[in-house]
Structures are given as structure tokens and as C-alpha cells.
Amino acid sequence: MDLPNQTVLDYLGRVAGGVIVAALAASVISVVIPSLDSLMTVAVERSLAKAAQSLAGLCMLAMLVGLGIALLAYIPALCLHAMAEANGWRHPITYILMGGALGPVLTSLTSLPGSAEQGDRVIGWFLAASGTLAGWIFWCIVVRPLRKAALSPRSDA
Numbered sequence: 001m002d003l004p005n006q007t008v009l010d011y012l013g014r015v016a017g018g019v020i021v022a023a024l025a026a027s028v029i030s031v032v033i034p035s036l037d038s039l040m041t042v043a044v045e046r047s048l049a050k051a052a053q054s055l056a057g058l059c060m061l062a063m064l065v066g067l068g069i070a071l072l073a074y075i076p077a078l079c080l081h082a083m084a085e086a087n088g089w090r091h092p093i094t095y096i097l098m099g100g101a102l103g104p105v106l107t108s109l110t111s112l113p114g115s116a117e118q119g120d121r122v123i124g125w126f127l128a129a130s131g132t133l134a135g136w137i138f139w140c141i142v143v144r145p146l147r148k149a150a151l152s153p154r155s156d157a
Contacts, residue, residue, distance in 0.1 A: 012078075018141035019077050020070045022134035026103065027066035029130035032058050072106050077138065090146065092139045099135020103127035 035058055043051035080098045084090070104127050 014142050014145075015078055015081060016074060018138040019074050020067070021141060022077075022099070022137040023070035023073055024063065024066035025137050026127075026130035026134040027062045027069055028059075029133060030127065031062040031065055034126075069106070073102060073134075076102055076106070081138075081142065084143075085146075090143050092136060092143075095135040095139035095143060096132045097135070099138065100128045100132040103129075103131025103134070 032055070035054075039051050039054055039058075042054055080102065084094055084098070107127050
């Protein structure tokens, strides 16, 4: 916490905001992008209005999924962030790798036992990709301002 005039609650709020925004981005990747093919089919076969209505419904679903992801990911993300800060790892690659690992781990922890199928590998890689984006977004919101403050010269006089 190198930012001037920043309290612990401000910092935890920034972390929570970073987790929420990152989870929303990951949920858009996880929900909306796989459905684009069917949206195009609806647009061609029915109408553009029906496709827009379906897209709006998918975006609402993505927001709900994103809030669920944020609730699940806050404590692990906070722990990983604390570990990275304790070791001085403020490079974006660190957070991209941590986000890429956190996506499949949270999915495997929340899935039902015995529900793994062959297609789950593809889903795991897809979630790892959305986790990497979430890690980068988290870095941009939470760590980048800390890194800029640590690199800037301070005038104590």
C-alpha cells in the first residue's frame, strides 16, 4: 500500500472493485462469446430484434454469473494478491498467470463430484483464458497504481 492517504478499507475496496470488474469480464467471455454463433443464427433466421433481445438476456446472465464469480474469487484473489505483494511481484505476467490458474481451480472446486466429462478439458482451457484476462484487468485496477506510486520519485521536503 504505497499510495498516499490510502487506508486499509480504501485498499480492500479497490481490491473488491478489481475482482468484480475482472469477474464481469471473465463472465462475458464465458457466457456471451460461446453463444455468438447461435446469436448469428437467430439474426439470420428470425430477425435482428430477436438477436438483440437474446444478446441482452445473455448480458444479464453474464452479469449474474460475474457477481457469482466475484463472490467465489474474492478471498482467493485477495490471498494471491497478498502473497504477490509480500514477495514484491508486481509484474502483470504474475497476475495473468494467477488469474489463469484461479479460473479452472475455482471451477473444479465448485463443480459436482463425478461430473467431469471429456469436454471439460476444453471448458477448463476456456476458463483459464478468461482467468488470464481477469488477472490482467485486476492488475490494471489494483496493482498498476501501486507500481506507478512505487516507481515515481517522492518529494518528502
